[in-house]
Amino acid sequence: MLIIRDFSNRFQQISGMPINSKGGKDMLKRAGIDTNSKQYQAVMKSMSAACSGVGYTNVQAIKNRMSRYDKDGDYISPVTGLAGLVVTEKNRAEKNRIIDIPESSRDEMFELTKKEFLQENGVGNGDTTRRSDVYLNLYRKMDKNDRLAAGNTLRQYERAYTQAFVDAVKAVDPKWEPGKPIPSGALDGITRESIDNSLVQSGGSLVKKPSSGSTLDIQV
Structure with missing residues (x-):
C-alpha cells in the first residue's frame, strides 16, 4: 500500500509506505512507472487534490490512471479518445x-x-x-x-x-x-x-x- 500524502512519521509506520519515499519510488520503478513523466505527475496532482489529506493507492491504480493521460500530461477524454479538450490553467x-x-x-x-x-x-x-x-x-x-x-x-x-x-x-x-x-x-x-x-x-x-x-x- 502506498500513501499519497502523510500526516506524521508514526502514521507512515502503521499505514504504509509514503509514495515519495525512496522505497515508494523504487516500488513504482520496478513496476515500470516513470515518476518523472508528465503522465505520472498529472496523476499525482489529481489524486492529491482529491484526497485532501491522506490518500491510499497501489501500483495498478496508478497505472490505470496514467492511461487516462497522454505523454504531455493532458487528460484523454474517455468519450472522444482525444486530448486537448479540457480547459486548464495552461490553455485557458x-x-x-x-x-x-x-x-x-x-x-x-x-x-x-x-x-x-x-x-x-x-x-x-x-x-x-x-x-x-x-x-x-x-x-x-x-x-x-x-x-x-x-x-x-x-x-x-x-x-x-x-x-x-x-x-x-x-x-x-x-x-x-x-x-x-x-x-x-x-x-x-x-x-x-x-x-x-x-x-x-x-x-x-x-x-x-x-x-x-x-x-x-x-x-x-
Missing part, C-alpha cells in the same frame, strides 16, 4: 481564439444547421441535434493544442449560419417566429460561402462586416 487563455479550420467542417456544419433549422422550424432541439458529431469530426482533424480554439471558431460559424437563416425567413415573412412553419424556398440561394465572406474577426468572435448589413455580434 487560448480557448477563445479564432483560427483557420477546415472548409469541410464548415460545410458539414452549414448543411446540418440548415437541415435541422428546416426540420424544427427554427427551434433548437438539444435532444435530436447531431451537432456534437460535427465538432468531434473537427477535433479529429486538428492538432491537440488547437482543438479548443477550433471548437470556438466553429461555434462562431454555426451561430452565423443560424442567424442568416433567421434573417432570410423574416425577409419573406417579417412576423415569423421560431416554431412557426418556414415559408417554402425561404432558404434557397443561401450559401455557406456567402455567409463566411460576410464575416470578419473581432477579438475572439466573428461579426458581420459593416458593408454586409446590420452588425451581427455572435459572441460565444
